[in-house]
Amino acid sequence: MVDIHDEARSADRTDTSTFEMQGSCPFGGDTVGGAFGDSPTLETWYPDRLRVELLHTNGLAADPMGPDFDYAAAFATIDLAELKRDITTLLTTSVPWWPADYGNYGPQMIRMAWHSAGTYRIADGRGGAGTAMQRFAPISSWWDNGNTDKSRRLLQPIKHKYGSALSWADLIVLTGNCALELMGFPTYGFGGGRLDAWEADDASYWGPEVWDAANVASYDSMVTRDERWRGQNSDADYDLQNPLAASHQALIYVNPEGPYANGDPLGSARDIRITFSRMAMNDEETVALIAGGHAFGKSHGAVPADKIGPPPEIAPIEAMGLGWHNPQGAGNAENTMTNGIEGSWTPDPTQWDNSYLENLFAYDYQQSESPAGALQWTPTDPDAPRTPDAHVPGLTHPLMMMTSDIALKVDPAYRAVCEKFLTDFDTFTLAFSKAWYKLTHRDMGPKHRYLGPEVTIEDGLLWQDPLPEADHAPIDAADVDALKRRILAIGVGVPDLVVTAFSAASTYRDSDHRGGANGGRLALAPQKDWAVNRRTVPVVEALRAVKDEFDATAGGGKQVSLADLIVLAGCAAVEQAARDAGVETTVPFTPGRVDTTQELTDLEMFEWLRPVTDGFRNFVADEYAGVAATVAPEKLFLDRANLMTLTAPEWTALTGGLRVLGANHDASAHGVWTDRVGVLSTDFFVGLTDTDLEWSPADASGTTFVGRVRETGEARFTGTRHDLVFGSNAQLRSIADVYAAADGQRRFVADFVRAWDKVMMLDRFDVKGHKRYGSMAA
Known part of the structure; x- marks a missing residue:
């Protein structure tokens, strides 16, 4: 931050009268403004502090569109054909401030879209193109995203023309599609509907490295073994820390020069397989994406990395959001510097063909060096095809391959896929089309x-978690009332009904909109077999009997889905629990869920939704024990609340309610600080804030605790870190105080019901539409 007192202080650091003499500054000290201080910050002082404020990022206050904006309605006003024509015209209209390679911006726009989507990771669903996070730090300033700022700036006139009807997130992906189509590639389709974020993502964990954007100048500087990898590249146990997917900080996938720029193709293949699988891609999809993407454009390494200026986030203010200033020549065109590798893979970089694979396998390659000093590969055969210069007419260059390209040739499994694509170009085209769409x-x-109008792709793509269409008449209000009475009469208690409904709905994660109660997957593998869900199995079977009875007797073609019935059972139980606490309430219920099948459930992909910890149900998996020393369970609890879009009050109310309702996964007493289990009371908060209790660890790991009466030493309660965090964290405790107060009961029931309904409806986009905010949203 610029200090307006620098000049005075440098003139005479001991003469404090200098400041008094100026007389024009109303602030004392070394900084201006109470909200803008230099380090140290709160995180500097308390690096292990639980950052509850992360639950309130990207909220309504940051969104200029307001709470009533309906993106689906706005997007429907666009003539998609006209929009695509506008984009295509832009792609072939080169501008002087950033000239197009080969007179066609298509290749660089493909890279922009690919890198926007390529941050996705299956472990927690974060990343991806869905909110256009490529516009914000840290992703905007990763070295691997060099010059994507130019691509987005080129698109600015189109964004301005279509305004709020076209999100940046949709525009980025659609531009990638238009670029492919312009160069002769048949895309598999396009679906709009991505809602832009309006502030930087401060919640996602991108790796343990302490990354200095100003000093990380190239891939070659990333040479130190970091903490994200276990074992050495050749070891059998070589693996990547969850939930990470990229091989190193500031990369999208892998280092194209090989692991830590070592030029090892087999090592690169191992990194590729791990990172692409973490991004939900199999071997065939991986090869299709790499070979398809490298059919176009070129890589840029004309200028040494240490000559390039800082990335957008820390560039000078006069750069107006653009980074990586290049001082060589015009700073672009034949002098462009992006990833440090220089050259093209094919003789015709703006045409879809199979020459990438043909060139890769037709020639032997030897290591060489780019003008920027990066490691790359060129053919040993002097008669190999040459590539045209992107800007200088008549000038040609040798073919270029990266270490990550040679990896496809030396890895046996990848080689087999390449050979299949080499002999069947149509198969390759379809594979790349489907992989790009995915x-x-x-x-x-x-x-x-x-x-x-381009959502014409067939139903049933397994990675879309397909749901069948309802084939029966829906239940109505009278049916709902009758089913509630029937459910409460089957002999399953309130705690079991609550934990079953919550278990079905709480798999949802807003990062990639997967999981949730719709589909009834709690009754299917793998979810029915998860340790955290064992308590729900007999409840699901009891509810299945209710479903069968209703379907057989309802008449009029009516049926109730098991998915609806599981949620309705939880709603009925919460109403009963509130009634027993002396508060009459109606828990909202929206029917319309359907039951999917085992055949439409991707076992491997859903296994990634299995929680290793779940603070809501006081669950910690056995395999998590070794991690607890480095990642506290309450931090993963916060992360789960964040993925469910909960606010701090919603998180607190839900947890306190689930405890007194007896919803621990194993029916344990941890956090169940009440003599009235199954009653929606404020007893959890009363116990949490009881100053007559003294808490101490109950085990050496510090994960469970005993609350004893101070005067007698009598053990009254037990709890976990998932429980005590609501008393130890200042922000959460302030909320708990509200519910523990004498007037807190009715407020607590109302807040719990609202939060409960929000969780039950998280995946109901069929009725919520494309609004970021609304009655269910934070």
Whole structure:
């Protein structure tokens, strides 16, 4: 931050009268403004502090569109054909401030879209193109995203023309599609519906490295073994820390020069397989994406990395949001510097063909060095085809391959896929088309969230978590009332009904809109077999009997889905629990869920939704024990609340309610600080804030605790870190005080019911539409 007192202080650091003499500054000290101080910050002082404020980022206050903006309605006003014509015209209209390679911006726009989508990771669903996070730090300033700022700036006139009807997130992906189509590639389709974020993502964990954007000048500087990898590249146990997917900080996938720029193709293949699988891609999809993407454009390494200026986030203010200033020549065109590798893979970089694979396998390659000093590969055969210069007419260059390209040739499994694509170009084309579609749509969730006339893809793509259409008449209000009475009469208690409904709904994660109660997957593998869900198995079977009875007797073609019935059972139980606490309430219930099948459930992909910890149900998996020393359970609890879009009050109310309702996964007494289990009381908060209790660890790991009466030493309660965090964290305790107060009961029931309904409706985009905010949203 600029200090307006620097000049005075440098003239005479001991003469404090200098400041008094100026007389014009109303602030004392070394900084201006109470909200803008230099380090140290709160995080500097308390690096292990639980950052509850992360639950309130990207909220309504940051969104200029307001709470009533309906993106689906706005997007429907666009003539998609006209929009695509506008984009295509832009792609072939080169501008002087950033000239197009080969007179065609298509290749660089493909890279922009690919890198926007390529941050997606299956472990927690974060990343991806869905909110256009490529515009914000840290992603905007990763070295691997060099010069994507130019691509987005080129698109600014189109964004301004279509305004709020076209999100940046949709525009980025659609531009990638238009670029492919312009160069002769048949895309598999496009679905709009991505809602822009309005502030930087401060919640996602991108790796343990302490990354200095100003000093990380190239891939070659990333040479130190970091903490994200276990074992050495050749070890059998070589693996990547969850939930990470990229091989190193500031990369999208892998270092193209090989692991830590070592030029090892086999090592590169191992990194590629791990990172692409973490991004939900199999071997065939991986090869299709790499070979398809490298059919176009070129890589840029004309200027040494240490000559390039800082990335956008720390560039000078006069750069107006653009980074990586290049001082060589015009700073672009034949002098462009992006990733340090220089050259093209094919003789015709703006045409879809199979020459990338043909060139890769037709020639032997030797290591060489780019003008920027990066490691790359060129053919040993002097008669190999040459590539045209992107800007200088008549000038040609040798073919270029990266270490990550040679990896496809030396890895046996990848080589087999390449050979299949070499002999069948149509198969390759279809594979790349489908893989690109998956790459750019993977984080959008179910297909009914897609918008626009190009959503013509067949139903049943397994990675979309397909749901069948309802084949029966829906239940009505009278049916709902009758079913509630029937459920409460089957002999299953309130705690079991509550934990079953919550277990079904709480798998949802807003990062990629996967999970949730719709589909009834709690009754299917793998979810029915998860340790955290064992308590729900007999409850689901009891509810299945209720369903069968209703379906057989309802008449009029009516049926109730098991998915609806599980949620309704939880709602009925919460109403009963509130009634027993002396508060009459109606828990909202919206029917319309359907039951999917085992065949439409991707076992491997849903296994990634299995929680290793779940603070709501006081669950910690056995395999998590070794991690607890480095990642506190309450931090993963906060992360789960964040993925469910909960606010701090919603998180607090839900947890306190689930405890007194007896919803621990194993029916344990941890946090159940009440003599009235199954009653929606404020007893959890009363116990939490009881100053007559003294808490101490109950085990050496410090994960469970005993609360004893101070005067007698009598053990009254037990709890976990998932429980005590609501008393130890200042922000959460302030909320708990509200519910523990004498007037807190009715407020607590109302807040719990609202939060409960929000969780039950998290995945109901079929009725919520494309609004970021609303009655259910934070």
